[in-house]
Amino acid sequence: MIFRTCALTWKQNSPEPAGTREPRRQRLPKQPQPSHYAHTRGRSVNEEQLVKWFEMNAKRTCWTLTGATVACVLALYLPRVPRAVAGGDSGELITAACELGVAHPPGYPLFTMLASLALLLVPTTSPAHAINVLCAVLGAMASGALCYTVCSQHQCMFCNMWRYFSEMAGPGPGAVLAGGSFALSKLVWQWSLVAEVFSLNNLFVGIIFSLSVCFHNAETVDQKKKFALWGALCCGLSLCNQHTLVVYVLFIIPWALLQLYTYDAKSEGKVNLMKMLQAHCNHGVDDLSVPVLVLAVLALLHALCNRKMCPYVRELCILTHRRWRVFVCLIAVMVSAYSVFFAWRANLDIENTLLLGVVERFWLQADAGVCVLAGLGLNWTVCFLERWLGLRSLWNVGAWLITAGLLSHTIHINQREFDQSKNDAVERFARELIFSFPESSLVLTRGDLPGNTLRYLHYCQGLRPDLSLVDQEMMTYSWYVLKLQQHLPGVKFPGQVWDPVITEQKNSFNIEQFIQHNIHRPLFVCIGLSEGDPSWEKTFSLWPWGVCEQLMPLTSRLHPVEWAQRTQNLYNWSEPHNSFPPGSWERVANEEMWQARMKMAFFLFDLAERMEGGGQTHLYELSYNLYCQIVNAQMDYPANWDKNLALAAERLLHLGGGHHGLESLLSNSIHHFNRDCGNPWNRRDRGCRQGATATLECGPPEQIRVESPTSRRWGVKRESKRWEIKRVHCWSQEHDGIRVNKLVNRGMDRKT
Template sequence: MSSDKLTWTLTGATVACVLAVYVASAPRAVPGGDSGELITAACELGVAHPPGYPLFTMLSSLLLLLLPLSSPAHSINVLCAVFGAGASGGLCFTVCRLAGPGPGAVLAGGVFAVSRLVWQWSVVAEVFSLNNLFVGVLFSLSACFLCAKSVQQKKKFALWGALFCGLSLCNQHTLVLYVVIIIPWALLHLYTHNGLSFIGLVSLGTCFLAGFVPYIYLPISSYLNRARWSWGDQTSLHGFLTHLLRAEYGTFSLAKTDENLSLLKMLRAQWNHCVNDLSSPVLMLAVLGILLSIRSRIRFVFVWLIVTMVSIYSVFFAWRANLNIEKPLLLGVVERFWLQADAGVCVLAGLGLSWAVCWLNGRLSRGTVWNTGAWILTAGLISHMISLNHSFHPGSWERIANEEMWQARMKTAFFLFDLAENMEREQQARLYELSYYLYCQIVDAQVDYPANWDKNLALAAERLLQSGGRGYSLDSLLSRSIHHFSRYLHREPTDPQSKAIRSVITHLRKELDKLRDRQKG
């Protein structure tokens, strides 16, 4: 099989495997974070929070028409899984193009795909997987541009690169820090190969600007005003620029806040993330890739392009990420933006493994042995990361955010219960019913929950029982109340009201026995 065919086969296999893992783990309901807002914007054809994410909104809306799954949330979660799988394929292809198809290419795409943060944010309706896809595409096009044999081929890849540079900025603006490095590098490379002309510059500029066309969606959506929910008014130039430049957040900041950590603390946190999530062997392979790049001019140019982009991005983001990452929820907001740098590290690691195998084969021969060892290392690293990251860590942002949302729903149920205590009979019964319904949903969905939730659910069942049941069977309400009162006492035996609760349980059991005796009679 030719090298090109093997490259596409390996890339396709990587994408297929990652997609299978992602789709299997994509939630069917609305996840946390900004997902609810982005899903709503896609359903309503509205405008999401700044900078608007027009490309993501339009692609999501199109998918809802073409692939309506069990829910809009499920459809868009699957779409993001496709973006994420495509990103891993882009990294795999990049390594194939520079170092040939082999274990290094699979390592780059596979390790990136199953690392904790990438996996977490590639299966939910968020813009990060699309951003990762653009990173993969830009890396791939840069590799093809550099390795092209003729000036005409370089021009072709440059035009595609210009278009995708523009398109990428229709999603997440952090990619501008890669784009501002890729563009002058590509122009300088064309110039040194006598491939730059005035007409060529105009063509490149046109392709770049064409990538911004999706932003037309913002004023159109705002003008039509058909969405029941939308963010801001982009019908005026001022409103459009305010939204595009994220003026409400602070253009070069994550949020308008005075909180901040030192640059070194932020960089140290990112380094700890790389060690813990990408693993030390991957970082060692990335360093090896940098060292082995000196053996070839093409290798050297590409590796230092990646190193420059990752370094400038990391330092700039650490400077402008004005959130206190000592708070777990805010750390979760910040760490999602480290994915863009992780992609570069994984490519360097893949190149390091591929070039190390070539170097060992050239020095010590026995190429089959080194190649087999590299495949075993790749499979071992990916398998280990899958075993670690197949579920969210208890301290992860997603777990913390989910717990906060559940607590908020519990407060709603408690508020309805408290409100019912002071209402007239019919309104009281209806509020008890709503409170009981919410309590059941919350408690039944959790395995480990606070003990007071048992007490709250038991009280709601008991009150609804006194109000006549409102469509629920008396047997089920009595059983629920007895079960959760008993469970509460088991978990909180020192409660000051334990004696009264035991008395209530005894009374409810007698009532349940009487009810069942009547049903038998």
Template sequence: MAAAREDGVNKAARYAVGRWVGAASCVGVFGAMLAVYLATMRAGMSGGDAMEFARCACSKSVPHPPGYPLWTWMLRSLLRSRLLSWMRPVHQFNVLAAVVSALACALLHQVVAKALPSNTPRGVRYSAAWLSAVGFGLSPTVWLYANQPEVFALNNAFCALLLYLTLWVSECPTSSRLAVAAFASGLALSNHHAAVLYIAPVAVLILTAHAALYKGSVLVRSAVAFAAGFVPFYVWLGFVSGERNIHSWGDLTTPGGLLRHILRLDYGGSFQLAANELASPSEGLLSRLLFYCRETVFREMTPLVAPLAIVGTVLTRSNVTTRILVICFAFYILFFHTFANLPVQSPLTAGVVARFWMQPNMILFVLAGIGFARAVPRKLAPAAIVAVAALGAARWSALDFHNDTVLDDFGRALLERLPRHTMVLLHGDLFFNLASYLHTCEWVRPDVRLISMGLMTWRWFLRGNASKNYPGVSFPGERFHAVAGGFTIEQFLDANLKRMPIVMCGPIPQWQNQDYSGAARFHMFPFGACSRIFYADDLPNNMVEAFQRSVEQFPVLQPMDRRRHRPGSWELEAYETVHQSRLALFDQMGPELGKGDPDLVNLASRLADSILGESFFDVNATDMWHAAILYGVQSVDRRPVEAKMYNTVVRLLQRWPDFTDQSASAIAVDKYNPWRRQPIQYLE
């Protein structure tokens, strides 16, 4: 009796110690990942939808479909709490994203620890959990979205929680546990619609595996719990929509409008990622899956994770948990890549698609942790900690944005030098989200009026408080569409151009049913990264001053870092936008240069310096030729400028198919001797 009692006490003590060790390991993951995220976190703006959520939190407005009410509510609650009031709003939101992302890693640690058999040695169990959780947290896309107020940080946390609850319900399938899981599922779905790709297969598999749960009373109780998590935040979003605040998307004040928003019918369906941009017909399901596999194995993970995941799957294939994980993973990637409509051939849109890979990749990391625990010798288990530390060190420089101000500088340059009371027409996330955040949250240039050309096409846009949100702006119809009751760009400009300066940032949207036939009456004069609109017969009298103002409007951006500013990043998009705008301005200077104004020649020469100095972008031969001529015109008695002319001609000649170093050098020296003293006649 005494021996049995002592054995029971020892087991209880070991169990208690094990729980404390597990909790300490989980807290360690949370602390380590939070430290990494805070150390590399942006203090300013990021690209994509992140600034839309920030703006909606500041202005209490509705984001794009399906509205993401839980995340929007959390951002707004943080702002109103004033807990971090000494920070800029976007900095506060970035901190929240970092905390939530670290929580996702901690939850994933618990998933792996719970998925392993009870007889797994403690050191192996928590080494495998660290490998999975921290390895996932240091994935490039996960790390990137931990540093910005995007909805995917909270989506990752909910997906990890749903995985944990799946194991928890399978461990002891009771109606109470199922109701808790259903409530969490409702919350997850009120945050992001993609959570349904976790919820649907898991719910079916659990109910199939545990027939005792398949009862009417249990299902009703679970449905009520699900609704309790899902409905309240969408009801709140409906009230927000009723306030008709600026830049709010949709009309959610009716059941039909709310349902339309939830189902993303404005985009064509819940998993259509864009309303007007369809993938190339050549991008079938197979090509998308191959692209996903390549990017996941060699970029998002390391080449070692995929084999470990396969090992974990094979060695535990008879386990119910493994089957649920594998089926959930397969359902997610097949369903998502079947319906997502953004092309993966474009780096920018491929980056948008990659955000949805984090959730299935989470399952791969869980399976890899299981494979590590089952296949790697016990003595090598601590190597997991070393491996993830080395992974973090290797990726640190590419994901360290704490001093990166590219998007802040770009966004501020859009607004700060505008003429007073300018109307700014914006199209595209880069322009609209950055400018509207600064305008709404930080009160940068409150005198200007920002109008999204995309939002202006919807019928609900002008049904709200247009006079309050856009004072002084005349809308000559119900919406920006050439349909009955609509208006064209020509009619809109005619109604407003004589009242106030108008600047357009981003291209005019080329949607169907639009009439641009009257646009020829207007001239789009380059104005930094945007264009100022004039009547074609009413251009500025002093073109040199106009060109000078345009050059001054360009943002001064940090030097490009190829490690951070990769293809598909919003920072690279900002650099490319500025580069293309400089080329457009340089092209418009051409006819005026023939007049021989020395101030304009010098201004154009400095602009050419900027264009040719951006060596990471391709400059066509025509622009090089014009730059070389400019340097020649400017080079009278100025040998450094003649040397620039010479070097530009050499670069130009390198475009020739039969180019050799010797031939280019000979032609350049013969025709453009850098030390000659006669001016070159400008060639139009």
């Protein structure tokens, strides 16, 4: 046992009085008499019994703190779990659990099986709520695993020198700080309340850390092999959930093999890398807080310092410093390697709030290691102060106060923002969409928000069984038609795979052929059609239908007034504009609903630009009237509405004004141009779809020009370029404000 080894080492190194020749082993020191062990007073304490008692007491303390941490975090999470489906991949993962299907690569089989089991065992009001509860439980267990990691490492450090055990602080403050600061941090709290794979990944990170401590502290080869086997199982299961954990596994495997191999011998004798790293560091300061980072740095410094730099803890350092240092350095190296590797390989524009939110989710794995280091740093600091200055109770109470203060402050900051119990914006968005389609419609989806949420309502809750939902991106996989055709009755596929590049290949088809085979049904597209296959443009056009568009043959005749009346009140949406935080899926859904109100007006404006004669004036006037209706009905609305209304007034003014006075058109045009250009907040188009921004250089009409950076909407990435004048078929493919500004360029070219 390590405790007997520690005792013998202390005996052999004890000072010998001058002038004596007796062997040191004959003059053993007195057995310690801990003052707070009443049953040991007045009599000799058996070493083996005392060591076992210390071990049992330490293990009991570890499990008690771990259970208390899990219970407290769970009590905080469960009341705030949303009862509706969230944005992102939640809808897809829940649908896969309902159907026992396969989610997007890597498939997440372990999460799918656990979620399917939760649907059977958790009595809730909806499938989304049941799986959200499962993720909250997994997130709470992850915090408990980190707490246990710090407890176990503290037990190893200070039980080794059992002679001083009664004088040492317990592991409580650091362990609770590690688990609590991780569970209550902004990102962890946010992604532990929704049906995502990150809470399960966090749990595996905590379990692997805990098993690494147990493996490192094991005293025999058999014990090490046992923990190594459990660790191998957890590493394999974790890689069935999320592949980012492979960075940690690549460090743990050689470290564990080295430990096993050398044990007997020892017993015998494109994105900018710096910008991404800076964003990660800023996240650590803002989310995990400065005190947590300071404690983590203290733990690392203590692990790296020389023994001579620790004169007040020299006796402990003799036997425990090296072992403690190895584990701390292992975690620090894994966290550093993971952060640098992910910053190097990440290719998303973090200046975009939604894409930054996508990147942030992968920082959780590094946060777990930082929180463990912070807990170890707090424990070491308290024990260092005890050995140096005494006053054990003072430092122990101070550590508890620091832990309680940090966690209470974090709860106070985050609890209101992350109370998602009444948040159903994304599900209401999907319900408005799914009930707006005519009977027996075929809907081609694209992107996470409409596609995943519509499938959740359709397959898990059984809404609109008459609809057929087809994912455009998935049709490009060779297995999609083969595996899912039987689950899409009434949908005709002209081949086995959608290949817009090699259309001559056997069993391949393009989108125009697919539309022709299903034209007997009402066809709708959400988020437009793929830019890589423009074959449909020769025979079809897209007419606005709220957030989505309806595919119509070019031979179909449009009646603008009737179509505007038909699509004017598709949705019953009452959320205020800008009512959700930037980067959230709720904000994206809300923005889509707001932009859908002006979609018909913009469609008529764009149609008028491609016409000549009297019909052009009529379309401009209809567009202007629709813009006036939606602008006058709202107090706060997207900024691009002002630009579009001003442009419609300017076009109508040049054509004589129609039924409107020239003076009113001129004043309206100037007013809304100035309103958009005069407000600094409006310079960055608040009406942009997520990820798409437009910068408007204000000035006289002949000097207005627009440049647009890379545009990304719902996972669809586009080239960065200065906008050129060309026919636009699909309104939803690019941001509406940008497309209106393309018309500005067109008008300026005409004037010059």
